[in-house]
Amino acid sequence: MRIACLWVPELPLVAVLRAEPSLVSTMLAVVQPAPGDAKGVLSSRLRLVGAAGAEGVVAGQTLAEAQALCPELRVRLASPERVRAAAQAAVDAAASVTPRLEEAAPGLVFLDVGGLESLIGDEAAVARELLRASERVGLCAAVGLAEGKAAARLAARAAAADARPRRTRAGVGGGALRVVPRDEQRAFLEHLTLAQAEVSPDLAAAARRFGLATLGELARLPRRELSLRLGPEGVALHRLAHGEDDSHLVARQLPEPFEEGEELDWSAASVEPLLFLWKALLDRLCARMAARGLAAAELCLLLRLAGGAWDERRIELAAPTREVGPLLTLLRLEVEARPPPEGVCAVRLSARPAREASDQLGLFGPRTASPTQLSAAVARLAALVGPDRVGQPCAPDVHRPNAFAVERFAPPAAAALDGAPQPQTGVQRREAANEDPAQVALAIRALRPPRTAEVRCGDEGQPRLVIGEGALGGRVTASAGPWRTVAEWWTDSPVALDSWDLELAGGLLLRASRELDSGAWWIEAVYD
């Protein structure tokens, strides 16, 4: 089985470069505290997990050693949030090429590339596409393609030597690839040294005692005798040197939510510094969703507070989108509406993805909005005016005046409307029957909230004068009513009122109501 291996060498280092692309051209060391030293404040206890650009500085040294070799070294603490996000990004990049993949370890993904020739091209094209996908999510990766997982892993490792991180718009790129054709695999493996074959230190030492340096030399030895001297690990290595690999690719379900996180060196006490952070996180999150053709249907913002507690916010989006601007505005509105009680020292942002809606547009006639454009527009509008102020209007089945509801805007496709008879009610039927060319139903302009008014009535109880806010007042020239509404008496806010239609002296038509219990008058609507 032809397998591709997408490997992110030095994942903690690449994770830092992905979050801070400006560090690509600097001498950088990524350190983490030694076990047992949670705070890790002493440079002698900080151990390097990745280094780039500085000669002599390698992973495994302490920070003190590294700084002695290179005083200009820039140092970053390894961030679990960044590493986890980078590992997920590698999976997303692989998933944009094929869904048959297996994440063997963080930053190490195997893909079954069988059948991709008709979609992408030959094996070199598939490997290049994988590299491009990695760059799109901001990763510098090495891609190996060979027969079997182990050989593909070794090919990726061989390619990693040529990978040179460079700055890209999405983060960091500049990976390398190695494609091993079937008939050249034996020769490729034979020339690998034991160090390149990732042999354990004990086995490598034993092999050196036998004078073995490459897999080719190992392959020429008889397997039975090798097993007697080097044990099962030696046999496995012998099988690998012969190109024998029994391990199978186990395709797994991809993780559903997309997550990106960042830890702060300080605790943020206002929204402004967080905006920069969210922008970077959203950029990366949206790039990953774009790689898999998905859009965010819901955002979850987790803020780790200075006290250690997590503050969780969920923002359901009016429509799936991956436009960074509106999403950023929604986050800002959410946090400004309910500021966290303490400073924020870590942020995790996750998105519940949804499929991009697709629709068949017409070949003839002007372009209309695609579902994706519509979703993006609804999200932009929600960010502009607030998510609860955009949507499809609904009339709830209640008797409260001016009641309304807003639902998620999900219009049926135009095709679904074709041929289906449109419901005709009220005026439509009248228009169809009478064909009166100049008749449209009088509409109501709801006043939300209703305006208070003082209404003076005559002896017979008919309103005579309205004294209302601003222009909503005058002498009543015609009236009709009252119509009594008593509803929702079982709730804490019952409805009990008498309503009137009024025409004022200037011709203004109003609907006014008087509360039965308090006697207060309200102007609920204007006929227009």
Place this chain on the structure above:
Amino acid sequence: VIAPVDNPAQRLPPADSPALADLLRTGQVRRAQQAQGRPSRPPLSIGVPGLDAALGGGLSRGQLHEIVAPPSAGGTALLRAALASALRAGELCALIDPADAFDPRGARAAGLDLRRLLWVRPATLPQALRAAEIALEARFALVALDLADASGPRAAQARQRGAAAAAQRERGVHLVRFGPPRKSERISPSPWARLSRRAEQHGGALVVLARAPQAGAFAAATVELSRARARWVGSPGTAGRLLQAGCALGAVARSRRGPPSAPLLLQLPVLDEGAAEDGGAEPGEAE
């Protein structure tokens, strides 16, 4: 291949082909006017056939239109009728409603397919203008911008002032009449230039409802409505007394396509919402 002729007068084109005459005069081949335009789509009906005819077929796509009407003159009804026509045609529509005045129950009773209507309720006037722009960019076929009550924060301030004044006065009578906004209350022309350009770029029709003309020369057509006497049925003070219909005079006051139209009497019957949803009773039937 059409070569320039020595003497164009020898081959005079037919009088009805100015493009060919231009070609013969200049010797330059230009793109045909009809080919470079987008495929034309029929205009959207405003919901009143008489006004559609006066508008030259209806609301032109890609242009800004205005409905100017005082309160209770049917401006909202006409806007809703335009939305209903477009929705019936299967188009997507957006209603920008800064006054939060839309009545979904009445709209459903009037036959609007609310599933294809996006309702946006901005809090301020700048938000409303920006929302209209976004809706046009998203290629909604009809974008209705309802500025009838809204002048944004200014209106809110005026309301607050009115409330304060009401609290101060004790029993005195205070009559205030609606009037057109002062010149200083008009929106500056730059938003209208931008909105009309967006409408043109994206092919959507924009209809603005206002109490006084707002868009000026940027509006392709202005429909003006004025109040007429409402019709009531039944004897005053009796249970059968009902508001049967509002009445208005409507006319296309200004249009790029043609001369102003003659006033048209519009009947604005009151819709019995419950009856309309159940079976469609005529207004005034209860009498």
